[in-house]
Amino acid sequence: MAVAMTTFLQGAITIMSSFAAKDLGMSTAEVSWMNSGTSLTSGALLLFFGSIADLFGRKSMFIGSMFMFAVVSLGAGFSKTGDTIPKQTFNKQALKKLDLPGTLLTMAGVGMFCAALSLGGDAPQGWKTPYVLVLLIIGILLIAAFVVWEIKYEHAMIDMKIWLDKDFSLLFVIISFGFLGFPVFNFWIALYFQVELHMNAILTGVHMLPMVVCGLTANFTAAAVQHRVSNKLLTGTGAAALVISFTVAAVQRTGDSYWAFSFPALCLCVIGVDFQFIVANMYVLSSMPLNKQSIAGSLLQTVTRLATSVGYGVATAIFDAVKKSPATSGYYANNAIQPYAAVFWFAAASAVPGLLLVPFLKVGTQGHAGDTGRVRRRASDRSEGEESAVESSHVGSADDGGEKGTGVRQNVSTGV
Structure with missing residues (x-):
């Protein structure tokens, strides 16, 4: 159902784009924004809500998301112009483990960068228009600041080591x-x-x-x-x-x-x-x-x-x-x-x-038991578990005899 939400939304926008432009008096840039706007907000907020799902549970996140999708979709049907904007809300509750600064840097940086790209063609002086250049430069700087912040911040949304x-x-x-x-x-x-x-x-x-x-x-x-x-x-x-x-x-x-x-x-x-x-x-x-x-x-x-x-x-x-x-x-x-x-x-x-x-690329086969090229987990995430498992196998071999110890070692090897 969650996967279908995205597909349904994109399909609906694709089919009705020209009719929305005609009925609501929207320009080409505004019509393309119907699609890029959803992608932009998703890209900016997915990591943020992924953290919320890890902290508060995936079921609550799923139910809340489905409800909000239904409400917003219903509200969009009452739009009379192309720039109808819902009333803004602000959540004052701040949680230490939520990377709010990183979220804001992402939204502002990517938003300004994409806005500059979209507005450049229609601007009075083209790409030389001052506000286009300002949006483009600030957007790039904020994206760079986001990367630096994620490297330094203790509760960063992204563990930069995975790259x-x-x-x-x-x-x-x-x-x-x-x-x-x-x-x-x-x-x-x-x-x-x-x-x-x-x-x-x-x-x-x-x-x-x-x-x-x-x-x-x-x-x-x-x-x-x-x-x-x-x-x-x-x-x-x-x-x-x-x-x-x-x-x-x-x-x-x-x-x-x-x-x-x-x-x-x-x-x-x-x-x-x-x-x-x-x-x-x-x-x-x-x-x-x-x-x-x-x-x-x-x-x-x-x-x-x-x-x-x-x-x-x-x-x-x-x-x-x-x-x-x-x-x-x-x-x-x-x-x-x-x-x-x-x-x-x-x-x-x-x-x-x-x-x-x-x-x-060096990716082999993936999925199902016994694959030969499965993605390797980071050594730091599993080294302790492997060491303790090997130690347990030796202890089992010494205390309970060769047969039981061998069984433990076999389990360890197949588990890895």
Whole structure:
């Protein structure tokens, strides 16, 4: 149910984006903000609420989240303008173990950075507009301050030592590059169907349906083979699928066959992102101790949400720039898809670095008993347990005889 909340929200926004823009008088930047806004707030607050889940229980967090989702969704239906803002509330209760300064630095830094990217194209003087430059510079400085704070603060949301794991860091970088382009492609191709091909909401949903079918197939396939096939291969397949998908979508022109371009692009993009996400998700959950499982899951979601927010900001700037000054010659001359194709090329370019990093991965098989390449837990998290277990095996061997001691040693070896 929790997974379906995100999918339902993104799907609803994608289908009704052009109609909301028309009825509420929203600009292109404001329409893209409907998607990037949810990703931004999720990325900024997931680690914070992951800490709350660890401290106060996951059941309470789940019930409260479902209730708030229902209330906010209902309230959004009564919006009369594109900038309707609910009344702000402030929680005065401060808990020592909650990284409130880190949360504020994340929200402010990423928010200003993404706002600058989104506003740059529509600003009076473009990227030279003072408030755009101020937002961009301050945003970068606050993000850097957040990293320093997390390294120094005793109760930091993120244990920065986990980034020393090479495969862990590589997977996060790869999936970040994938999510720079995937949500952007998903949003703008739906907008292209609605605005340029004049499809209604139902037809748009039908044309986007291949993503659902291929997504389900990709999830079942990856879950079935990830304990048998190298997860490096799955990650590489996903990265290649994303590059091919975005490239195929970018080379199409208005009037070209849906089945020749949009259909394979929609199928490949969801296969690519699902393969990468499943591998990264298993790696993250396997590398963190039990008392940090909520933070581990939040960390993966945070990275994807922040990448999505940045991707929307850059894509919006590209779309607006090309739309204002379209090319009059060349492959896309006088073709309505020109600004959309520019966004698709950005998505393809974003996915390429992820593909180039795959050869450096060393992730084997994951999941199920007996896997050969399971993510290694940090030595500091389990060294004490292993040492005490080995000592117990020797004591058992001395006191109770060879047979009992051997049994203990066998249990220790299979447990590790």
